[in-house]
Amino acid sequence: MKLEKLIGSRFKEKPADCVIDSHALMVRGGYMKNVGNGIFSEYPALKRITAKIERIIRREMDAIDGQEVLFPVVLPADLWDESGRYESVGNELLRFSDRNQSRMVLAMTHEEAAVHLVREYAQSYAKYPFMIYQVQRKFRDEARPRAGMIRVREFTMKDAYSFHTSQEDLERYYDRCYVAYNRIFQKAGIPEVVTVASDSGMMGGNISHEYMLLTPVGEDTIVFCDACGYRANMEAAENKMVNDLPGVAAPLQCVETPECKTIEDVCRYLKSDEKLSCKAVVYQKNANDQFVVAFVRGDYEVNETKLRNIVGEEIHTAEITEDDPLVAGYIGPYDISGEVEFYLDVSLQGIENLVAGANREGYHYTGLNLERDLEGAEYVDISKIQEGSVCPCCGKKAITIKRGIEVGNIFQLGTKYTESMGMQYTDENGELHYPIMGCYGIGVGRMAASICEAHHDEYGPIWPISIAPWEVHICCLRADDEETRAVADRLYGELLDAGVEVIYDDREGVRPGAMFSDADLLGVPVRVVVSPRNLKEHVVEITTRDKSVKEMVAQEEAFAYIQGLRQRLHDEIAAKVEPYDSDDNMTRNGD
């Protein structure tokens, strides 16, 4: 490929609306173009990258006995009625009607389509287990797309669905998939991706893991234990409180606290520690606007995911008016109106001297002891774990918090979809059962952007060779010089003949600085500079994009050197790919 003909222009200035590096560099480098809010087209440079990522994914899915299929993007709403998700999923599901006023959806995930595809086929236990997958576009009408390709509305996703006749079988397969996913990220040159335990959200099911690329610009918060290696998404991380605060019991007193509507105000006014206060965060149920109050220790925050799981239905942050039974700013667990559902977080357990709202304008209680003053006080885990908290796994105070981008996830779904959609098989004894499902996703475009985010410098991306748009980038510094062009042309031809992916910059009249800048933006791992200056010494310059290699190589040895370097870069990545457990084959009868 000649750079001159490459579609997609590169430019010098940072686009005004790019906030994170990968977004700015990928727009500047001519990788993609914004079409609308959270909607992008891919130029050839990016398309080549995503195609390579997809190839890696396909190999690994095939290696764990996946069979590639293709579901439609547009699905009839009836199918989503079957699972109940037409109603239960929020506005991210784009609903519309066709010309006959039939209700349709743009598929944002394909569990329904997967069950639909195989429910007639897989009526006998003998067909199990099996896995189907596709690489296809998804549309999710995200409330707020952001950060370039990291969070978009339409995107390419590999989604896989496995079907099993027992939980043990699912777990066995889940483990294989877990390894396959590791291999995918290792092969794509981002072995630093870590797995974390996660909340399974609207997907249903129990066990799930997310694959996180750690970066400060990540949208997810991840909890690490430095002592035992525990890792979890903040949403799912258990907050195992051990309150060792000095508990000096005091009598319950109602005191005046004028104009003190926040914990900060109250504690300043009463000269008490925020750790000895009880904070109220108010929500309402989506269904009927009924209030749900979460009480947490003053210095803690509510983990809404965990709260939602405990409440058992969808909730949203509340707006309190004067007619409501709650007094905004003065809400406390003692003397609270009987019609309000409330929960006490574990962070409050064992504190004998709390400051809390008195449910009365301008008043708070001091000396509140929940165990003593509140009949049948029970505690639930609804708060966010904090830096330095106690690890829920090993109990040591070694929790650290980092940010990450979720590039993949795997779920044990159970029978949620097979039951709701009436998929059954007959076992050896002629009895009917619902198959157990797993599902496994990877966002392809997000992965490309994440790799850029994790591997770039101020001049551009530094693509790992396994997913780079090209393997070798030749810069011919003076294409108007006959001898120089002849050498560069010949090298280009030889590399092409050898099956190497080469981008060749032989533009005349483009100055070296501009050529190097373009090369930096394309981020190709091996760069070859052919110039009159080098040829005078009978050498060409060969460097890697990450600057780890910089060699002047004799002209006639350049081809061999490039081939060697290219192979070495591939080998370095391959060396980090973990092996599969040998003969763990999904096909029962040895096939």
Added chain:
RNA sequence: CGGGGUAUGGCUCAGUUUGGUAGAGCGCUUCGUUCGGGACGAAGAGGCCGCAAGUUCGAAUCUUGUUACCCCGACCA
């Protein structure tokens, strides 16, 4: 959905306060001189100033409405 911001050529922006018929740099085209980290000179192409209505002799500029995009939050497999 709430709060804030922006909309002027392919990109980055000025001009809007004080109304007078559109500018700069980069990029693009042509020519010349250059040539190892985004060169220089000359000539040129390209914009009904997001859209609609209004005020006015006259609107990029003032008023109203509307749309799109960006940021923060809410929400989110």
